Amino acid sequence: MKKQQNKPFAFRGKYFFLSVCILYGVLFLFNRESAQPALLKSVHILVRILPIFVVVILFTALLNYFLQPRQIAGYLGRDSSYAGWLWALAGGIISHGPMYAWYPLLEDLRSQGMRDELLVVFFASRTIKIPLLPMMVDCFGLKFTIVLSCYILIGSLVQGYIYGLLNRSKLL
Amino acid sequence: MNEPDSCSIFTHRHQGKIIQSHKEKNQRKQSGQRPAFRAVLQKSALAFLAMAPLLLGVIGLVGLFQVIVTPKMLTALFRGNSLLVDTLLGTLTGSIAAGNPIVSYLLGGELLDNGISLYAVTAFILSWVTLGFVQLPAELEVFGGKFTLYRNILSFIFTMFIAVLTTLTLQVLS
Known part of the structure; x- marks a missing residue:
């Protein structure tokens, strides 16, 4: 288990953000018709997921x-029992919004x-x-939704189990 | 006997208070008492703020992909392939595309109406959420290379596996 440390404040992913800015800059120079709606879309996404950030x-x-x-660590750590798996499964199902919005909490x-x-x-869940x-029932039917949801639940647990096995066997 | 003056009494009392407050702090530390909620909230907000460039970069890429990778382009990819290739394509295109899962449902419904196999459509809507090329740099930075690589490989394999299982089960049920 990693111990939490009081690290000094530093922005993360600065170069990644800079690369995206440069990409937009280049696109604005050569393909303004795509760059402008892309930027507007990004702003729209940001505004839409801001409440999720606050919740996180x-x-x-x-x-x-x-x-x-x-x-x-007791609930979700090495010594956690089946409850830990159920917490993770329930957390994944309940969590709303894009995956990356939950990265800070999960970290x-x-x-x-x-x-x-x-x-x-x-x-996975x-x-x-x-x-x-x-909406899924409306698009694909009730039978499809139930069958797929069951397989997703089972598949999520199996994926976690396989990852754990690989991790313990030092293959990872 | 000399009586202490008021100033020295004040100093002694003041020093006593400081010593007492230090003792209380030490006791709180030793007993593991909770810090103030405001301080905890501030710490969480700062941790989130530190990740802001990373998240903004991902959002910027998502916006870009939503404009560049159009639904028309995605639909055009699925014409006249075998089931396996379609399932593989469904997984790949779902992980490249970005946006709200509602869009993947609508697109999936459109693909089904156009005669694309359920294998491909199921893989497409599954990989839309669990896989994402756009968020890979952020995942890599936050969780590390090993975790990101193996989680995505597992997710890729399971997306195809679940797509096949779901379609086969539905065929058996009907």
């Missing part, structure tokens, strides 16, 4: 406030002892979107 910040703070690192949980296989379960289930 609040959720991270609440977790850190009410739970000690050793408690989190925080990981630094406090969350197992990597449970992270895999969380990511995100395919089930409860608010979008009616």
Whole structure:
């Protein structure tokens, strides 16, 4: 388990952000018709997921406030039982918005002892979107939605299990 | 006997208070008492802020991909292929495309109406959420190379596997 350290504040992914800015700059020079709507779309996405960012910040703070690192490690760490798997599965299903919006919270949980296989379960189970289930039923039918959801749930757990096996066997 | 003056009494009391407050702090530390919620919230917000360039970069790429990779382009890819190639294409295109999963459902429905196999459409809507080339740099930075690589490989294999299983199960059920 990695211990949480008080690192000095530093921006992460600066060069990645700079590369994206340069990409936009080049696109604005040579293909303005694509660059402008792309930028507008990005702003639209940012505005739409801002509330999710707020929820993630609040959720991270609440977790850190009410739970000690050793408690989190107890629920999701090496010694966690089947409950840890169910927490990860439920977390993945409930979590709303794009995957990258949850990276800060998951990184925080990981630094406090969350197992990597449970992270895999969380990511895999995100395919089930409860608010979008009616839409899926409308597009593909009830039978398809039920069968797919069941396989996603089983598949998420199996993926986590395989990752854990590979990790323990030192193949990773 | 000399009586202490008011100034020295104040100093002694003040020093006493400081010592007491230090003792309380040490006791709180030892008993593992919670810090103030505001401080915890500030720490979470700062951690999030540190990740802002990474997240903004991903959002910028998502916007770019949504404009460059059009639904028409995606639909055109699936014409006249074998089931295996279609499933593979469904997984690949789903991981390249970006945006709200609702779009993947609508596109998937359109693909089905155009005669594309359910294998490919299922793989497409699954990989839309679990895989993402656009968010790979951020995932790599946050979780490390090993985790990102193996999670995505597992996810890729399972997307195809689940797509095949779902279609076969539906065929058996009907």
